[in-house]
Amino acid sequence: MSAIEAVRGRMGAVIFARIAGDEGPQRRDRIHFADGPRRFGHDDPICVVHGDASMFAGGIRALLLQSLHPLAMAAVDQHSGYKGDPWGRLQRTSTFLAETTFGTIEDADRAVRVVRAVHRRITGTAPDGRPYAASDPHLLRWVHVAEIDSFLRAHDRYGATPLDAAGRDEYVAQSAVVARALGATDVPETVAELDEVMAGYRPELASTEAAREAARFILVHPPVPLAMRLPYSMLSAAGIALMPRWSRRELRLPYLPVTEATAVRASGIVITRAIRWAMRPDRSRAGQ
Template sequence: MTRPAVLDADELGLFGPDSVTWQLHADPAMWLGGVRSLYLQSLHPLAVAGVVQNSDFQSDPLGRLVRTADFVGISTYGTVAQAQEAAARVRKVHRTLRATDEDGRPFRLDDPELLLWVHCAEVSSFLTACGRAGYPLTAAQADRYLDEQRASAELVGLDPREVPGSVEQMAAYFRRVHPTLRRTPDSDVIYDFLHRPPLTGWLALGVRVYEPTISHLSYSLLPRWARALHGRAGYPGPLATGAARALRAAALAILPRVRRDDWEAQPAWVAAARRLGDWAVPSPARLPRL
């Protein structure tokens, strides 16, 4: 199917098929980025306290990651209306949640500084994990991606002008926030949980494979300063990069052999391609030339 001459802005979604986001978010290395982001987020004492005190992650081990993936999928590949509806639900939940810091003082989970931290930890992890796994992004395309992601930050209630929109701005943000980050008992809970989630039944059989190939690999993709704060060693840098590339290559070799209609849980981009046509299927070959 060829690209239509006239396109409906709502149908194209928040970013559109010509964006870096549209191509990158379909890559299997995004799962490494998602787990990496949880390790990184847990180093903020208030952010991790909010998760531990309000989340059911212990009884629903996959829930947090799946919900994050669903929101990223809808905000990337859904219509504008679908993205805004999903964001409204997220903002409504955030408005109701409270937690207490280590001194017993209450705080809101929709505090802009906390929302900004979660956003930056997430999108920088997506960008880093995919890059380490071999996704072919230029420096200009990486900057474009972070600039595009200001739109997703706005969805959850942030002022896009206050959100880092380039690799340099993101690095400056992490330098600024670094003094507030540290290892806490709550971050230890998240570290242990992500390495060995309390899965039961047949899923428990996969934990021994998941821990070294996904969990510890994702942890090893953290920057050196973040691993130092956690106080645990990761795989050596070249080994982590090589493993990420091998895992991505294996996924890219397997996934095309599975017919889209046979997938039990179809990626969000599949629905977008059905809506718009095969011309909109994400691919590194469709990255904008900058």
């Protein structure tokens, strides 16, 4: 093994351990190499997007955007324990995405059943007095559309192989399969429908103390080792630059169009390429 490959392997292992946890290698083998029919093919848009390093920037955008629905944020703030176990929450989310995208139909359906069971237990009252339930189809749809809008926009800008118009529509349609299985209703199936649904939620969205606190936690005091702060800050800046201008005002985030069009975009390209290189599949496993 060359020195470069050794470095790549170490970098990839560090990144993978953060997003997948100690049992990540076993889960990866189960998800990707288990026998059985799969809902999506390797070249399907959902696999292309969810398998790309641009997901890191898209994930940061998704978390920030999702926090702007007061009821969805109340559920996260009161039940998720994201501050006490942020990496655990990331690992559970990444495992669910991997299982429902790349796993066998049996594994994907089991993952959905587990999440639905968790959602049924999450109820409460937001600080503004409104009741919420994580199983509410309307809230599930918001979480879904904020997520796929973020993943798709990040892939458009930083993906290795950006999708054409038909591929972007297909990505939205394929993602809708999982959203409906989780209990969301009236789920968009094209980019035009996605844009329409996103706009429809705008009157419901607002800044709350919980949302601003979550943004500070994600961006200012992230739970990452010192050695990872620089690459994490590059990903964070790339994620923020993808956000709508109105959402930044709500979360008190900066808007620097010239810097974002130059330095931030360039650093976003650099860091996503570096992650893509570090996490390139081992050639020895490629034929399995």
